[in-house]
Amino acid sequence: MTTSTQHSSNDQQVHVVLVPGFWLGAWAWDDVVPHLEAAGLAPHAVTLPGLDDARTDRSDLTREDHVQAVRDVIAPLEGDVVLVGHSGGGPVIHEVVDRDPARIRRAVYVDSGPLVDGASLAPDLPAGTVELPLPSWDELAAQGSSLDGVDEAGLARFRARAVPHPAGVAGGRVRVSDPARLDVPATAICTSLPAEMVEQMANPGPPLHTELGELDVTYVDLPTGHWPMFSRPADLATEIVRAARA
Template sequence: MTQFVMVAGAWLGAWAWDEVVPELRAAGHGAHPLTLSGIAEKRDVQGAGQQTHVRDIVDEVERLDLRDVVLVGHSYAGVPVGQAAERIGDRLARVVFVDSNVPTDGESFSLGWWQGQEKFEAELAANGGFWVPLAAEDFEGQGLTDEQIARIVAGATPQPGATVTEPAVLERPLGALPATYIKCLLDGGEPSDDAAKLLAGSEGRWELVRMDTGHWPMFSQPHELAQILLKAAAGES
């Protein structure tokens, strides 16, 4: 029995997995969607940073005494999930990165921002130290219906800025872990350079899976995403 611990990307809580969880449980597995500190129903938690999010994930695994764990990180959440994966030791079965960032030791999420770190961090400062959620028009072209976009926008909450500016801390190469990387093709045809490097240098421990959808597959293709997660847990390509 695999135990899936699933973390959605920036601005989103455990609710983002509502359409994926039932399929995993129907297949006989445990499914534990997790809201990180400072977001959604935990938005009142003060002072949350990236290492807070790493601890959130590790603490959930240990609190529930989970074994045979598949950690799933979407988008931003790939950064704390990748760090948590090496900290849960032999409880880990696999990591699944869903169109996500991956952590690099000593580097922050903001460092790789497409408009540049300085501009990104200036935007955080201008918004009281928070990363403001996207507007509805920013989700266009991602395979989402108007109803799905409205649901995401309505549920999104500002992301604490320290979660994206604190550096990652890794004790060993991420490529040493068993992992699946899911690339959502409407958000770009190839994985980012750091993920591509890990895929190429992992000596078969990392697998690349492509989905013909946008960056939020838990909304646009929840059934297909659930099936990929089940295959990853079973070691199937």
């Protein structure tokens, strides 16, 4: 696990922990981090276990490994903590909130959301699957992960740096149980779907299986595809700053 960090002697510093989705490391936030630093926040971009190198053994990694990795980033921080989760990183940060809700000032979901207890992002993986490689662009689009707004250079960088996602994490069941998790304020930055539509779909049933509707949520529209850190990084940073200061 690696992080990109700005240190501050100010105990009241607001720390923003950036958790990427499938196939991504801390590098995915490279164009967002400078804007957060310029706004006076302390960003910590996380590379979760198994996402550091294509040669890494991912066979035994679990959701709890990813949850604990984020908790390890938070543990030494002094001041307020805002969690940001993109895509598959959203359920991870929700599990982190569940483990210690009093420690988190706000959770920010970027084209993502908190899953209900027992839900899985990939419940139908074949037995013995160890990892999930980055699909083709057409396959991603068919799955609803729009690449709108990402230029050819961005796509090439994404393809070159993507790492297979651990199947044990993708197929693992979310575990949340502390009712206090629902008291932590949240922001939903809606990029693939309009905020109005996301709000209507924010219930425990299909297709989202989300607890978003049970939270104190601020919905924000940021129209683009599923990867705003690549397509609209400055605008995404602006919304993260607003959420961190809310």
